[in-house]
Amino acid sequence: MPNQIFDAFIFFCLCLWSLSGVFGVDDAVKSVSVTEGESVTLNSDLTEIQTDDLIMWRTVHNSNLIATKENYKIDFPDVRFRDRLKLDHQTGSLTIMNTRNTDSGLYTVSSSRSETPLNTFNITVYARLPVPVISHSSKKSPTSSNCSLVCSSVLNVSDVTLSWYAGMSVLSSISVCDLSISLSLPLEIQCLDDSYSCVINNTISNQTTHLNTQLCGxxxxxxxxxxxxxxxxxxxxxxxxxxxxxxxxxYEFRSRRSLQQKKREQTPSNSD
The missing domain is CATH 1.20.5 (Single alpha-helices involved in coiled-coils or other helix-helix interfaces)
Incomplete structure (x- = not known):
């Protein structure tokens, strides 16, 4: 029983230690962005760790222990990250593979040789952007001879901007922070006289669809x-x-001919 109380006390202290390190030094938090499905590596900033060093990685929002290393033994106790974590034997850096949207949040790494966390990371996992779709607009005016188009994103995404481009110039754009419906942006042009394209982008990636000449000649x-x-x-x-x-x-030809004829008539003939 005393051992259980002692273990609980140590765990509580570690939680306070991690939280105080994150919220006490805001400028020490490192922002990391990654696209869903890709890998991201969180560096401990240690060049080499000793054999008996205890390295601990935690999620700050619930102080869950997700990775540890001590005496060559590496453990990943959080089942949410099962088979998706790698821990560097020499530096203690953590790699999260096949990232998910639920992986977004604050992470901290600490060592038994330091009284404060070594590093704190704020991870943002962005959803994969859908390829925008260009089609004829159903709202075309019957009196308009222009080519009426609409670019849309049919999948739910957030923190994105949808834009129409002519070459490198932005014609129009719309941005959203939280999207629960499809996003669309209209465009009217007379003809395809430039490289028109529709682009959807966020902080770290983009998807582009170029205008097909079959839609606008x-x-x-x-x-x-x-x-x-x-x-x-x-x-x-x-x-x-x-x-x-x-x-x-x-007229000029006839005038000259008439003038010549008058001159001949006025000139006396040789027989006279």
């Missing part, structure tokens, strides 16, 4: 089709100019 086709009236007008003007030019030439 290139401007060369657009100008040929929609500039038909202008082309007819130009052709008619050219024809009028041509007719006027011919008329002037004919």
């Amino acid at each position: 290139p401007c060369s086709d657009f100008n040929w089709c929609c500039g038909f009236t202008e082309a007819v007008i130009r052709l008619a003007l050219s024809a009028l100019v041509g007719v006027a030019t011919v008329a002037v030439l004919v």
